[in-house]
Every structure is written in C-alpha cells, then in structure tokens.
Amino acid sequence: MDYLPLFAAVKDRPVLVVGGGDVAARKILFLRKAGARILVVAASLNGELQQLAQAQHIHLLATAFDEAQLDSVFLVIAATDDRALNRRVFDAANARQRLVNVVDDQPLCSFIFPSIVDRAPLQIAISSGGNAPVLARLLREKIEALLPANLGRMAEVAGRWRTRIKAVRKTTDERRRFWERAFRGRFASLMAAGNEQAAEQALADELANPGTASGEIILVGAGPGDAGLLTLRGLQVMQQADVVFYDYLVSDEVLELTRRDADKICVGKRAGGHAVAQHETNQMLIDAAREGKTVVRLKGGDPFIFGRGGEELQAAAQAGIPFQVVPGVTAASGATAFAGIPLTHRDYAQSATFVTGHYKADSVPFDWSLLAQSRQTLAIYMGTMKAAEISEQLIKHGRDAKTPAAVISRGTRPDQQVRTGTLQQLEALAKDAPMPALIVVGEVVQLHQQLAWFQPTTDAENFASSVVNLA
Structure with a gap:
C-alpha cells in the first residue's frame, strides 16, 4: 500500500494553492466544500477565481511564490504549468514537513486527491495511487449509480439518534443489529422517499419493539428488457430486497441485478395460462412483508401501465402494509x-x-x-x-x-x-x-x-x- 487513506479535516485551516488557472480552480472547488481557508499565489487569476477573490471566498496572498509562505499552512497544492516552479514548491514543502500535491505529477506528491463519491457526511474515496486516475473515476461513476442521493441525509439523522440508541442498546452487538435492520428496512425506504418524519418514527418503533416492525412492498418497473433501461432507483431497491417476486416479462439481464442472496419467486402470467392467480400473488406479497421483509415486486415495463400494479398495491393498502412505487420505462x-x-x-x-x-x-x-x-x-x-x-x-x-x-x-x-x-x-x-x-x-x-x-x-x-x- 503506497498511500495511507486518510480524511483530513481542513475546515478553517489555511491551505496554500500555487496557481490561478482552471486546474487550480478545480482543486479550490473541493477545498471550499471542505471549508478550508484558501490562500492563493498566482501571477494572474482566471475569471472564476477573480470572482471568488472579489467575494472574499479566497485570498490572493501574493503574485510570486516564496518559501516563507509555507510556514503557516496546513496543506500545499501546486497547480501551475511551470514544472520548475512546481518542483520548488514540492521541495520547500517537503523540507518543512508539509503535505504537498503537485497536480498531475505523481512523483511530486506526498498526498493525492482521490475520486470522491460525496454523500456528505458520508464520503467514499477511490484512488489508484496515481497510476490510473481515469480508472478510479470510472469506478466512482459506477458507485455513484448504486448509492442513493439521500444517504448523506440518512447519515445525519442516524447521527442525531446515536446517543439515544446507545442509552437503550447497551452492547455493541445490540447497536449493530439495530442499525443493520434500520439501514436495510423501513427507515431507509422512508428516507429515500423523502419522508423524514415517518423515518424517525420507524426508528422509534424499532427501538421500542425490536424486530417486530412490518416490512414493506416496493413495486418496481423493470423496463421492457434491456438492463440499461432500468432506473437507478430501481437498481438500488433491487439491491436491498430480501425477496423478489417477478414476472415472465422481466428479462434475465435485469433479474441478474437483484441482490445475490435475495429469494426470487416467479409469479408470472402467460397468455392462455396463469402460473399464479392474481389474488394469490397479492397474498404472497402481503405475507412476506408481514414477516418484516423488504419485498420487491418486479414487473416488466412500468407497473402502472397495464401491469396490475395498482391492484396489487390496493391489496397492500387494505392489509395495512406500507409500500412504494419505482416507475419503469414502459414498452x-x-x-x-x-x-x-x-x-x-x-x-x-x-x-x-x-x-x-x-x-x-x-x-x-x-x-x-x-x-x-x-x-x-x-x-x-x-x-x-x-x-x-x-x-x-x-x-x-x-x-x-x-x-x-x-x-x-x-x-x-x-x-x-x-x-x-x-x-x-x-x-x-x-x-x-x-x-x-x-x-x-x-x-x-x-x-x-x-x-x-x-x-x-x-x-x-x-x-x-x-x-x-x-x-
């Protein structure tokens, strides 16, 4: 392992950026998101950085680099097209035991910027150690597709509840099991649906009566066949399912994307012969949800367009089972x-x-x-x-x-x-x-x-x- 993965707290800490062009601006964007106090040394600033300087979001420290500028900073970034200057910055930073990054010059880096999946406060960093940054970016894109946008907010809510959970669940194992159920159950689904109040009530119910909460039914449109037409939300839900009830119209390529250890049950219908009667399918969905399972009902195309999705959710509503709908691309x-x-x-x-x-x-x-x-x-x-x-x-x-x-x-x-x-x-x-x-x-x-x-x-x-x- 060539690099030790770390998350640095740079909020309100001085970070020196040498350079005023587009590359420097990209690095400054991340530093600003992390709350750093940004000091810039550059002969000139591009339009974006000029606006930031005028708004006092960054401070133009000087127009030329001087080694003394490193004495009171936390991190150093060199982002110029002058390799000799970049080398001076690197050598001076090393001599002062400052972490330094020379952009796109891996040998002149004591730290590197990873590809970041940002679901603040949840963050995932991916690095190839400077060997294959494009590969790291491609992996980041794949992970971005798998992770719901609401994960950060869910982590914030969970953080508010940590002390309360710790007071009731005394052991580490008890707390781990509690959060595993929460993050794979109704709490996570309600957060994804944007219903934060109900999500917190689900946490309270689980805390008061562990393991007794009902599961839910999530109706998912699988699209017309091509797995590439499955929605991101549909993929995310399929990865969380405990059991998947699917139709014949769902292609093998789409079905392959379900969670590996989920139970998969075909309740499909073909013209001229019903494999499972509709009322039986309805009851199977309800029974599985009552066992506390996350139930995905996977239907070809869009479940609300000639897919009997409305009938199945009517049955769920009458049985008091919570449900969600993820639309799909209709045929x-x-x-x-x-x-x-x-x-x-x-x-x-x-x-x-x-x-x-x-x-x-x-x-x-x-x-x-x-x-x-x-x-x-x-x-x-x-x-x-x-x-x-x-x-x-x-x-x-x-x-x-x-x-x-x-x-x-x-x-x-x-x-x-x-x-x-x-x-x-x-x-x-x-x-x-x-x-x-x-x-x-x-x-x-x-x-x-x-x-x-x-x-x-x-x-x-x-x-x-x-x-x-x-x-």
Missing part, C-alpha cells in the same frame, strides 16, 4: 424508441394513445371511433391475439386501411424483431410474432426505415429475419 416508449418509431412527430402524429388488447370480459368496450382518428399513434399492448379484430374495427370506424402499422417483438432485447406493413395487414404481421409484442398503428411507423438505429444481432441470418416488411 410503448422503450420498444418504439429502439425500433426507430417516434410516438409523436410534428408531421405525422400530435398524440399517442396506449391501449391494452387484453381486458376483462365485463369491462367497458373500446370507443373505436376515438381510436380510429387519424394523426395519432396507437400503441397496443398484448394485442397480437386480437390483431384481426383490431384491424377490422379501426378500418370500420374510419382509419385508413393503408395506415402504416408495426409489430415489435421483444423490444429492446438482443432478439428484437420489427415487422412493418399496413393496418389491413395487421393480422399477418402479428401471426406467430414472438412475445412479448407491441402493436403500433400510425403514420409514424413509416419512419422506422429511416430511424431504426438499433441492430439487435450481428448474425446476418438472424438479422435478415429480424425486420419483416409486408408493405
């Missing part, structure tokens, strides 16, 4: 985007309507006259089995039989297929289309040939069959 926006079919376009469609082709027998029938209006895009979920009826009714109620139409199968996934043609050909387009599939009807479909940027496979034979045009 109508994800699949069409990957197929190069914009839902709206000034020249073709001024509105988009989402419709389900799968509905209860006793539900109100479609208003076909509204759906058949021109200059709008219809995105029809689960409609391939009724493609003939959809085509017939739309044409009967006034939609031009030659209106462009598409069936997008397994949208956003490596085996995506797009079949295009006209409304009167919809039944043929939908026949034997791989599931899940989305029907799109509207003039915007003709833009597919021009905007189809996503190439789902590199295999020539497979690709030849991935786009079918019946026009």
Whole structure:
C-alpha cells in the first residue's frame, strides 16, 4: 500500500494553492466544500477565481511564490504549468514537513486527491495511487449509480439518534443489529422517499419493539428488457430486497441485478395460462412483508401501465402494509424508441394513445371511433391475439386501411424483431410474432426505415429475419 487513506479535516485551516488557472480552480472547488481557508499565489487569476477573490471566498496572498509562505499552512497544492516552479514548491514543502500535491505529477506528491463519491457526511474515496486516475473515476461513476442521493441525509439523522440508541442498546452487538435492520428496512425506504418524519418514527418503533416492525412492498418497473433501461432507483431497491417476486416479462439481464442472496419467486402470467392467480400473488406479497421483509415486486415495463400494479398495491393498502412505487420505462416508449418509431412527430402524429388488447370480459368496450382518428399513434399492448379484430374495427370506424402499422417483438432485447406493413395487414404481421409484442398503428411507423438505429444481432441470418416488411 503506497498511500495511507486518510480524511483530513481542513475546515478553517489555511491551505496554500500555487496557481490561478482552471486546474487550480478545480482543486479550490473541493477545498471550499471542505471549508478550508484558501490562500492563493498566482501571477494572474482566471475569471472564476477573480470572482471568488472579489467575494472574499479566497485570498490572493501574493503574485510570486516564496518559501516563507509555507510556514503557516496546513496543506500545499501546486497547480501551475511551470514544472520548475512546481518542483520548488514540492521541495520547500517537503523540507518543512508539509503535505504537498503537485497536480498531475505523481512523483511530486506526498498526498493525492482521490475520486470522491460525496454523500456528505458520508464520503467514499477511490484512488489508484496515481497510476490510473481515469480508472478510479470510472469506478466512482459506477458507485455513484448504486448509492442513493439521500444517504448523506440518512447519515445525519442516524447521527442525531446515536446517543439515544446507545442509552437503550447497551452492547455493541445490540447497536449493530439495530442499525443493520434500520439501514436495510423501513427507515431507509422512508428516507429515500423523502419522508423524514415517518423515518424517525420507524426508528422509534424499532427501538421500542425490536424486530417486530412490518416490512414493506416496493413495486418496481423493470423496463421492457434491456438492463440499461432500468432506473437507478430501481437498481438500488433491487439491491436491498430480501425477496423478489417477478414476472415472465422481466428479462434475465435485469433479474441478474437483484441482490445475490435475495429469494426470487416467479409469479408470472402467460397468455392462455396463469402460473399464479392474481389474488394469490397479492397474498404472497402481503405475507412476506408481514414477516418484516423488504419485498420487491418486479414487473416488466412500468407497473402502472397495464401491469396490475395498482391492484396489487390496493391489496397492500387494505392489509395495512406500507409500500412504494419505482416507475419503469414502459414498452410503448422503450420498444418504439429502439425500433426507430417516434410516438409523436410534428408531421405525422400530435398524440399517442396506449391501449391494452387484453381486458376483462365485463369491462367497458373500446370507443373505436376515438381510436380510429387519424394523426395519432396507437400503441397496443398484448394485442397480437386480437390483431384481426383490431384491424377490422379501426378500418370500420374510419382509419385508413393503408395506415402504416408495426409489430415489435421483444423490444429492446438482443432478439428484437420489427415487422412493418399496413393496418389491413395487421393480422399477418402479428401471426406467430414472438412475445412479448407491441402493436403500433400510425403514420409514424413509416419512419422506422429511416430511424431504426438499433441492430439487435450481428448474425446476418438472424438479422435478415429480424425486420419483416409486408408493405
């Protein structure tokens, strides 16, 4: 280990920065966030530093470096393009036992700036010891994506409660178990939802009755298939889950992102055969939450768009189980985007309507006259089995039989297929289309040939069959 990782308290301490350009300004930004008293030596200041000096946020100590300037400072940073000057600063600082950093010159550094994930007061520093700073930055970006933005505030609340917890939980083990439950349970979820008052009440409840608090249900939209379309919040929640109930529409790539030791239970449904009845799924979610578990209900697309998410949360509400919702990218926006079919376009469609082709027998029938209006895009979920009826009714109620139409199968996934043609050909387009599939009807479909940027496979034979045009 070439460097000892430390977090230095520089608040109200003098830090000397030699240099007045953009590089110096970047370092000064971090020093200001840490509350340092910043002294600058530079022949000239860039515009940003001039403003800081005028506002007295930094102090221009001198225009030329002198070794005596090091006598009363805590840290030293050299950020000039003059290597001889940088070397003078380094040698003088070393002679006075001052920690010094010469920017982008690792041999002339007795300390280095790491890549920082800032969730103050929680901070994570990543360093390659100056060997691969770009790699450290890339790792920081990955960690940034995993850590909720509210972690700092959660740490502040936990800090306020430490003395109170210590007074009740006498041993280190008791306190550790308490905080483990809090940071993985309802307290953390409520903080993420921005409900700080309820979060503190959850701490009080756990302190009064340890281990008896109910879990919660978090409804998460997994997107249409491509794992890259999963939201950051969805990923964070999946990493916290004790148990995950998922549908067939959730891709293997997304499911792989769940916490490794979480229980994974499939409660999916397929057309023509229900694996688990809806009321049974509802009860399974409730039972798991009553055991104190963090329950993630993972649904393809967006759970509130033809995903029965509302029904499941109604059951949770009736059972008194707390819940949250993490939206997802719905198939109508994800699949069409990957197929190069914009839902709206000034020249073709001024509105988009989402419709389900799968509905209860006793539900109100479609208003076909509204759906058949021109200059709008219809995105029809689960409609391939009724493609003939959809085509017939739309044409009967006034939609031009030659209106462009598409069936997008397994949208956003490596085996995506797009079949295009006209409304009167919809039944043929939908026949034997791989599931899940989305029907799109509207003039915007003709833009597919021009905007189809996503190439789902590199295999020539497979690709030849991935786009079918019946026009």
